[in-house]
Amino acid sequence: MARVAFVTGGTRGIGHEIVARLKADGMKVAAGYSGNDAAAEACAKEFDVMVVKGNVGVFEDCQRAIAKVEAELGPVDVLVNNAGITRDTVFHRMSPEQWGEVVRVNMDSLYNMTRQVIEGMRERGWGRIINISSINGQKGQIGQSNYSAAKAGMLGFTKALALENAKKGVTVNAIAPGYIDTEMVQAVPEKVLQSIIDQIPVGRLGRGEEIADVVSFLAGERAGYVTGATLTINGGQFMGG
Structure with missing residues (x-):
């Protein structure tokens, strides 16, 4: 029987590529999104996948999303x-709203989404939780104290949850992408973008499908011995812990 996968933020950017790859792997896939209905409709049509609208920063939205997916596709x-x-600004100018919104969507969402599925995974004795962090959660970034804090917190969450569920057949891993060629990165001014590329040893931006390839492995049957890991995919830009 085909596995069921849910990808939050799955209709654009890196998420779009992850949805494409998991669907190609033969999974039944649902893509979550928060606001861009046109992109969601295009994704659903392109890959023949389910799309579900909601705010991952709101627990009740996540409950409803998972209930819809499980009713239509299965557990x-x-x-x-x-x-x-992102809501970038230097910390001494950051508003409570800029801090809180980023923490809710990037960090609280881990609890809101994972809490809906973890018990079922444990009961069935199989599950894969893959958290997409960031190079900036590892090394920090000017103007991103909120984002860096949330993405770093994701790594601690990954390790703790991996320990709790290892004996139940549920693996929990993180991927920390560097700068990937998405709409968000392409919106960066050309000179700034070039200065970023100049800092990447392989000399280019990453591709969304390169992240999706690693998700595909971690989501598969052969990754049962990989848990609590953070895989850095950044072209050599940062090699620290």
Whole structure:
């Protein structure tokens, strides 16, 4: 029987590529999104997948989303926590709203989404939770104290949850992408973008499908011995812990 996967923030950017790959792997896939209905409709049509609207920062929205997916596709076997936002500014000018919104969507969403599926995964003795962090959660970034804090917190969450569920056949891993060629990155001014590329040893931006390839492995049957890991995919830009 085909596994069921739910990808938050799955209709654009890296999430779009993850949805494409998991669907190609033969999974039944649902893509979560928060606002862009046109992109969601295009994703649903392109890949023949289910799309579900909601705010991952709101627990009740996540309850409703998972209930819809499980009613239509079956119990969720693979959860990819990919949704994220930025509200960049230096900390001494950061408003409570800029801090709180980023923490809710990037960090609280881990609890809100994973809490809906973890008990079922444990009962069935199989599950894959994959958290999409960021290079900036590892090394920090000027103007992103909120984002960096949330993405770093994701790594601690990954390790703790991996320990709790290892004996139940549920693996929990994180991926920390560097700068990937998405709409968000392409919106960066050309000179700034070039200065970023100049800092990447392989000399280019990453591709969304390169992240999706690693998600595909972690979501599969052969990754049962990989848990609590953080896989850095950044072209050599940062090699620290």
